[in-house]
Amino acid sequence: MDIFLYAFSVMYSPGPVNFMALNAGLTGKFRRSLGFFIGVGCALLVLFLLFGYTGEAIISQGVLPYISLVGGVYTLYLAYQVYTARTVMPQEGDAAAPSKSLTFWNGFLIQLLNPKGIMVVLPITSVMMPAAHIYASSIALVSGLLGFAGFGAPGIYALLGAVLGRRITRESYFTVFNRLMGVALVMCAYFMFEAFYLHIHPS
Numbered sequence: 001m002d003i004f005l006y007a008f009s010v011m012y013s014p015g016p017v018n019f020m021a022l023n024a025g026l027t028g029k030f031r032r033s034l035g036f037f038i039g040v041g042c043a044l045l046v047l048f049l050l051f052g053y054t055g056e057a058i059i060s061q062g063v064l065p066y067i068s069l070v071g072g073v074y075t076l077y078l079a080y081q082v083y084t085a086r087t088v089m090p091q092e093g094d095a096a097a098p099s100k101s102l103t104f105w106n107g108f109l110i111q112l113l114n115p116k117g118i119m120v121v122l123p124i125t126s127v128m129m130p131a132a133h134i135y136a137s138s139i140a141l142v143s144g145l146l147g148f149a150g151f152g153a154p155g156i157y158a159l160l161g162a163v164l165g166r167r168i169t170r171e172s173y174f175t176v177f178n179r180l181m182g183v184a185l186v187m188c189a190y191f192m193f194e195a196f197y198l199h200i201h202p203s
Helices: 002-011 016-026 031-054 061-084 104-112 115-131 137-165 171-200
Strands: none
Touching (some): 002 115, 002 137, 016 031, 016 104, 016 137, 016 171, 031 137, 061 104, 115 137
């Protein structure tokens, strides 16, 4: 039980993945972002299986700052995409204009390069699973359940955004939301860069 409580408390807290999902819901892309949610869940599943069966043999604590660096760069790229996105409200009788949606690979990569995601996985696989006597095939079962929970986190944020988005009728409001979400992603990238900086310049 403590494994799931810990995972849910971290997965469902604000972060780059959930900020992007919230923005997708706000801008009317909830259904078209399903691949993004699946990508997030698959990335977590891969991480849980990888660390569950290998421990820290593949990626040690010392590598995390470099993952933070790469993740920060990718998050900045996504922040730019969100900040500059323009939402056009369809007029009555107009055909809906196609707009760029979040993809499976967006979700997979941002979660795979998200230090927050790795910090969810490491304590669970290296401490909590052995303490709960979870070994062999049980690791795969628990990993599958946690991966599904990872799929649900951005889904909940996107659904919340979709509910709020239906109450908004002016394009300017969506522009403000896009820019706020872009700035939030820049802040997430900043903390990733800070983790890398503190690693190479310890006090």
